[in-house]
Amino acid sequence: MLQSLGLGPAEEAVYTALLARPTASAQDLVRQTGLDEAETTRILLDLTARGLAAVATEAGSGVSDPSDHDAGARPARYRLTPPSVALAPILVEQRNALHRAETAFSMLTEQYRSTAAHPAGSVVEVVVGVEQVAHRFHQLQRGAQRELLVLLVGAPTAVPRDDAEVSESSALDRGVDFRVVAAKDYLDGPDVARDMKAGIAAGVEVRLADSVPLKMVVSDRERAMVPLDMTDSGGEPSAIVVHRSGLLTALVHLFEREWAEARPLYATTTGVRAQPATEQQPTEGELEVLALLLAGVSDRRAASQLGLSIRTVERRTRRLMDLAGADSRLQLGWHAARAGWL
Numbered sequence: 001m002l003q004s005l006g007l008g009p010a011e012e013a014v015y016t017a018l019l020a021r022p023t024a025s026a027q028d029l030v031r032q033t034g035l036d037e038a039e040t041t042r043i044l045l046d047l048t049a050r051g052l053a054a055v056a057t058e059a060g061s062g063v064s065d066p067s068d069h070d071a072g073a074r075p076a077r078y079r080l081t082p083p084s085v086a087l088a089p090i091l092v093e094q095r096n097a098l099h100r101a102e103t104a105f106s107m108l109t110e111q112y113r114s115t116a117a118h119p120a121g122s123v124v125e126v127v128v129g130v131e132q133v134a135h136r137f138h139q140l141q142r143g144a145q146r147e148l149l150v151l152l153v154g155a156p157t158a159v160p161r162d163d164a165e166v167s168e169s170s171a172l173d174r175g176v177d178f179r180v181v182a183a184k185d186y187l188d189g190p191d192v193a194r195d196m197k198a199g200i201a202a203g204v205e206v207r208l209a210d211s212v213p214l215k216m217v218v219s220d221r222e223r224a225m226v227p228l229d230m231t232d233s234g235g236e237p238s239a240i241v242v243h244r245s246g247l248l249t250a251l252v253h254l255f256e257r258e259w260a261e262a263r264p265l266y267a268t269t270t271g272v273r274a275q276p277a278t279e280q281q282p283t284e285g286e287l288e289v290l291a292l293l294l295a296g297v298s299d300r301r302a303a304s305q306l307g308l309s310i311r312t313v314e315r316r317t318r319r320l321m322d323l324a325g326a327d328s329r330l331q332l333g334w335h336a337a338r339a340g341w342l
Contacts, residue, residue: 207262
């Protein structure tokens with residue numbers, strides 16, 4: 001627990017053992033930590049030098065110097081410096097270091113984007129090899145803070161589905177808005193339907209299309225990754241990573257078009273089911289949003305109540321308005337009442 005504050009495992013053991021006592025000698029802590037006396041003494045001296053502990057002063061004890069090894073002297077006893085005093089400066093320094101790192105990251109990223117030396121290279125980079133492709137894929141998913149857009153078609157070539165699910169779970173835990181359009185034949189793979197059902201239950205929004213033009217992942221609309229034909233790289237998996245540019249904008253538009261035309265995929269007791277192509281009714285999730293909007297709840301509050309992102313609430317509202325042919329939310333409410341949606 002304290003390693004993030006700069007204490008190693010042995011130091012943390014001594015620190016927490018001392019935390020439970022008003023004062024203690026090295027010999028006392030040996031019995032509690034399992035460390036030998038020499039190492040325990042060394043750690044106590046180091047904690048004292050760093051201001052995390054202090055030598056306890058007891059009247060008549062004769063103890064004034066922890067390094068005093070006179071045979072007649074009593075063993076030095078130590079007490080903790082109050083954590084609010086000793087650890088707070090360390091925490092502040094780590095926060096400042098993180099802020100400096102974030103500032104440096106932003107500056108380097110902007111400098112990389114704006115460099116004029118290699119304009120083509122700053123927009124598109126080619127990644128070749130299983131390890132390199134998998135590494136960049138995980139970078140995109142784990143670096144996403146707001147949104148991931150994914151097109152799925154064919155079998156995985158560089159990133160096993162189990163590995164992809166780990167990054168997916170991490171993104172969902174951060175509250176990332178996760179949308180997937182899968183080709184119909186993608187579900188034919190072994191255990192894919194089961195994995196899709198688990199993903200939908202975890203918060204992934206999935207739609208099914210008869211066909212998908214390519215495999216792709218877009219992270220925060222700032223970077224996209226598209227696999228290349230393996231024949232172009234001597235049989236090795238390869239991909240291009242596209243940074244902010246007109247090309248990236250086109251890829252995002254491609255995803256949104258596929259998303260609009262695809263059919264929602266639902267989890268069922270036996271697996272997953274796609275909404276029939278002829279069915280033009282709001283989904284259960286869209287009706288939940290509609291009920292709150294008609295009650296006068298704001299988009300932000302609706303997102304909070306439903307555990308969704310504001311972007312998801314806005315997208316579901318737009319689809320409701322498209323289904324209703326409405327130009328305003330007032331018209332949407334009138335159509336919902338007339339059509340018996342609620």
